[in-house]
Amino acid sequence: MKYLRIERKDRVLTITFDHPPFNFLTTAMMCELKGVLDGLEHDAGVGAVILASAVPDAFLTHFDVGEIKAAAEGMAVPLPAAVTGAAMRVESALSRVPGARRFVERTPMAGVAQMNLFHEVTAQMRAMDKVFVAAVNGRAMGGGYEMVQACDLRVMVDGDADRGHVLGQPEIYIGLLPGGGGTQMLARTVGVARAIELCLDGRLLSPREALALGLVNRVVPGEQLRAEAEALAERMARRPSHSIRAVKRAIYEGGSLPLEHGMAIEKAEFLSAATQPSARRAMIAYADEIGRLVDGGGEIGIDELRSWIDGVAVDFARQ
Missing domain, CATH: 3.90.226.10 (2-enoyl-CoA Hydratase; Chain A, domain 1)
Structure with a gap:
């Protein structure tokens, strides 16, 4: 080029x-x-x-x-x-x-x-x-x-x-x-x-x-x-690709439509994302981690969520 x-x-x-x-x-x-x-x-x-x-x-x-x-x-x-x-x-x-x-x-x-x-x-x-x-x-x-x-x-x-x-x-x-x-x-x-x-x-x-x-x-x-x-x-780049596409569609496309139509796009994309295998793995891992924090009397703050914020808690690139 x-x-x-x-x-x-x-x-x-x-x-x-x-x-x-x-x-x-x-x-x-x-x-x-x-x-x-x-x-x-x-x-x-x-x-x-x-x-x-x-x-x-x-x-x-x-x-x-x-x-x-x-x-x-x-x-x-x-x-x-x-x-x-x-x-x-x-x-x-x-x-x-x-x-x-x-x-x-x-x-x-x-x-x-x-x-x-x-x-x-x-x-x-x-x-x-x-x-x-x-x-x-x-x-x-x-x-x-x-x-x-x-x-x-x-x-x-x-x-x-x-x-x-x-x-x-x-x-x-x-x-x-x-x-x-x-x-x-x-x-x-x-x-x-x-x-x-x-x-x-x-x-x-x-x-x-x-x-x-x-x-x-x-x-x-x-x-x-x-x-x-x-x-x-x-x-x-560590964020899940299906969520990236869904967020962009909900905002770029849905944000230009009447509210009820934008909401419909968001709902459909949310439910679709929830069915993806990587999202299911992430939800299980997150629930387990939060459960351990709750059982141990810990806090749920920025430090505790750091691996999720940085995108390293779950490998979304793995299918």
Whole structure:
């Protein structure tokens, strides 16, 4: 691969973006990423994936504006959203035919194919039974930040906004709007009022501002970023894959539905999880341990639950 470095350590796979000097996100990078994700779909040996950057101070600066401009010029005339939406549905259907997308990419509909690919990749990440961790070492704007949002957990360097350590959706600066899921994920993360403010203003946030809004989960010194992301990913990789997939579906899908429909998804996933052999083993082991604590007059606190918190009490990778 030209733009991605792949490293595997036990149950953690690290995908490192390497497109200097600015790490602009491109369709070629998304194609490589799609290939890696397709290979992971049935790989039970990987429980967590880290997305990282090899370029200092730039996680993914933003999507390559030159590509967007070229795709728009290929369409020749201004088009209403109803037309472009229909074109995306047609292209999505055609993409199921082997080789069809490569053909479309050589036509004026290339931009449609590129947009659909971006959304397919991020949707695949949200649906997989692996935890995705973003190790954000610097700039992540526009499409770059939408890749961060596609991850389940986000660790960012505690850098200086003046050095470009910023997050945000500044597409409105050039007459666009977030197109890779930014509007929808922001609204679900920070609420409609704050999301529309961020997208209309295009304000870029420092790491501390992003942390305060819940847009990243942790902010750490630069020298600790990789170790923090790896420790988090290693712990998540020990979580049961069926539970990971179920939690993600209940929140990402169920959280976007009316309450009763979201509750129905949660109930169904809970009962399904309870029938899995690994969950049954874990429940037996937990009940036995709690029984011993109760019989011995012990406490049930963080220290007593440490092996469960760290994911080492039960080997969920064993079928």
